[in-house]
Amino acid sequence: MEEKRKNKRFNVKLELEISSLFKQDNVCVENIDAPITVVDISKGGIGFHTQSILPIGFYFNACMLLNPDDDSKLYCVVKIIRCIDLGHGMKGYGCEFVGMAPVLSYIFDDYAASQGFSESE
Numbered sequence: 001m002e003e004k005r006k007n008k009r010f011n012v013k014l015e016l017e018i019s020s021l022f023k024q025d026n027v028c029v030e031n032i033d034a035p036i037t038v039v040d041i042s043k044g045g046i047g048f049h050t051q052s053i054l055p056i057g058f059y060f061n062a063c064m065l066l067n068p069d070d071d072s073k074l075y076c077v078v079k080i081i082r083c084i085d086l087g088h089g090m091k092g093y094g095c096e097f098v099g100m101a102p103v104l105s106y107i108f109d110d111y112a113a114s115q116g117f118s119e120s121e
Contacts, residue, residue: 007042010112014038014064016048021058021080029058036093038064043108045096046078051089056080059098066111074107076100 016036021029034052041047046062057080064074077099084092 007044007108008112009040009042009047010108010115012038012041012066012111014041014066016062016064018052018054018060021054021060023058029055039092041066041108041111043097043105045081045094047092047094049086049090049092051091053091054080054083054093056083061099066107074100074104 014037016038018032018034018036019030020032032052032054034050034054036048036050036052038046038048041064059077059079062074062076062078064076066074076097078095079098080093080095082094086092
């Protein structure tokens with residue numbers, strides 16, 4: 001199958017926790033405490049798995065540490081754009097970065113290089 005994504009996704013194993021979700025019209029969902037496992041990441045977004053049911057179209061604040069050796073954290077806003085049922089109570093979510101400066105794309109280039117990937121693979 002032909003890859004149609006604009007940015008290459010890289011497999012990654014990160015743990016995050018979503019404590020609250022929000023929408024642009026000031027609708028908030030609090031006390032979610034949803035543990036998630038990020039399974040892939042790209043310059044455009046992340047994919048993750050969780051047992052929690054999260055609403056499509058909502059946003060959350062994320063802080064990710066891609067390279068523990070340099071301790072630099074990536075702070076961004078993430079929008080949930082799709083969900084699939086993985087079975088056994090697990091859901092797979094696709095999200096896009098919406099609150100991240102384009103100048104920070106070098107972080108993904110550095111991560112890909114450290115993992116032995118190139119953008120052309």
